[in-house]
Amino acid sequence: MSLQPFAQSEALTLGVELELQLVNTVDYDLAHYASDMLRLMARHKLPGAVVPEMTEGMIEISTDVCHSWSEAHEQLGQIRDALVKSADKLNIAVVGGGTHPFQQWHQQRIYDKPRFHQLSQLYGYLSKQFTIFGQHVHVGCPDADTALYTLHGLSRYIPHFIALAASSPFVQGQDTAFDSARLNSVFAFPLSGRAPCVLTWGEFEQYFDKMTRTGVVQSMKDFYWDIRPKPEFGTIEVRVFDTPLTVQHAAALAGYVQSLAAWLQTQRPITPCEDDYLVYSYNRFQACRFGLDAVYVDPASGTHLPLREHLLASFEQLAPFAAQCGASGALERLHAEAQAGRNHARWLRECQQREDLLAEVIRQASGRFRNE
Template sequence: MSPLDNPPSPFSPPTAEPTRAQREADARVVPLEPFRSSKALSLGVELELQLVNTHDYDLAPYAEDMLRGMAQFDLRGSVVPEMTSSMIEISTDVCHSAEEVLQQLGPLRDALVKVAGKLNIAVLGGGTHAFQQWHEQRIYDKPRFRQLSELYGYLSKQFTIFGQHVHVGCPDADSALLMLHRMSRYIPHFIALSASSPYVQGQDTQFDSARLNSVFAFPLSGRAPFTLSWKEFEGYFARMTRTGVVKSMKDFYWDIRPKPEYGTIEIRVFDTPLTVERAASLAGYVQTLAAYFLQEQPFVPSEDDYLVYTYNRFQACRFGLDAVYVDPATGEHMPLREHILRTMTMLEPHAAVLDATRAFGRLRSSVEASQNDARWLRERQGRERLLAEVVRQAAERFRTPVG
């Protein structure tokens, strides 16, 4: 057939060679790695911790020395540097219960305390250091951290903040996205239960979790785009890498993000608690929620869930357990504390199956007493009137196992 037998429509744009800019953009496209199947409800926990001197309890740049000292211990999990040299991160191997998380975090804590003692420094939790000055911090000498410092400027040093990340295993990619968006309704729970950052540079911010205000300054923070299809998510990732703004999933600072290389979703809004026991309890809470989602399929999330997302997140950061929670499904307003307690009651059967009853008990008693770590820090400051003494007591609390 001759081309003249089927001439092009006059409304069809002429076919053109891609421009140089288009070719360069296409070359930047990075395919998202396949989602690795993992055991459903498996857990992994990461804790970013503060290193302080024992003279005035300000942050101290001892990460390199701590890493050398920890290398002598043969422990499950890992210890790695973080953005600035007054921080260190510990993480568990794959766990299957809150009790197993604690069995790994406890020896890591004990080893950290031993090494820190030899260096005349201390280790502690908490989402922010109470009085450090960000401009005094040093970026840890690692290529990725140097690149981030060049890109984000002073925000990199202001990122001397300390969070807990919880990974929960998902059987497949679409299940992971469904889990991620279901979990989004409970982000205020996670913030209020873990809040431990009321002080920034010597000031009471009036927030229970001021740490997250530093995270929100980053351009790729916030919430993940809404889709329940991994194929659609791969398309989104390809478009983002085509812009050159994103090169890997690490470039997204979302509250929850998928981690395809692990087969998990990673929840990132927790402040680092003051004890590893509370960290393990929070992981148990996440796991029990995930079991409820998988076994009961309680609701299908939608984009409308995010109408009140930012408001609920702000309330939890600002007021902690005293926040107001707006139910995205019904619009009902209620005390966040009441919503958490209702949820815990609903989840108790799942907690029993997962060996999370003790973890639930620890969390529930603190909610009923309106206590979180932010309130503990404020109470100590009200009594001591000296933030350095509050930091010293927080370090003592971290090193002492909870009975």
């Protein structure tokens, strides 16, 4: 199977996808209600789409093509309000967060869709362990080579994305000591990690052809990379974010990606090379483990510095590009949270310390998603 041509898209447009938890309102464990939610949501005229995910305790929403983080926020808000109304009819709740704190993977059911059953047969128990919840951000690129340049430029900011979005400290009822434990489940898949460092679409097509000849890959969906091209949309897709607890935070993260892409595409400030990836896995681990308190190793200089310091500096550097994209409000919001060292993993831990009951943490998180 050959690679799809890279479609035309408007540069710096946005699309946001969120994988969300469906929980009952008795003990706040995951509930197998995806089919019922899809049936009720089909009655609403909404932007974007609502689709099933791997297991029946989860659902995915997505926006239409947006031009700004505020437009994405508006669309996500409309979909959220419809989700809440539908969930209330079923006596369940919808929750953000990268993991459900105490669900048992073996109790999950694969959603009845051919691709999900195929993945379950291939990956075994990993498929049910993939009951984790992430945010994906698409950003439009004017051509395929620019898409690859943007991909490699954004790869330097993978730890920043992870730390800002981290919301998965609990797994199977335990505090993992990670801010983002969700990504540990992603790393178990053989085609996860980083994209190859190729700089032209012709080279990427050659790489894809080699992979398909091995029989390991049939389409771009088979790559679980942190960032991957999405040729049918004319975008690249950033995939490392935990699902935030609120749609406001999700939209702000999209604004940060858009501002970085604007800087990269207009200024061409870096020269991507394989050496950029020497510290990639280490930086990613640091962000997953320590969140905003991680250490960041600059791939160009080898300098070690607090990730939060590098993150705050990036907000200052991106200010003019954020203004051009209408994303200044997004960066201001993220700046305040980063400066205070407050991501959603910290909120979840503080709630658990206060309540000493993970079901109550989920109940309060569902209230945050409702925008109460």
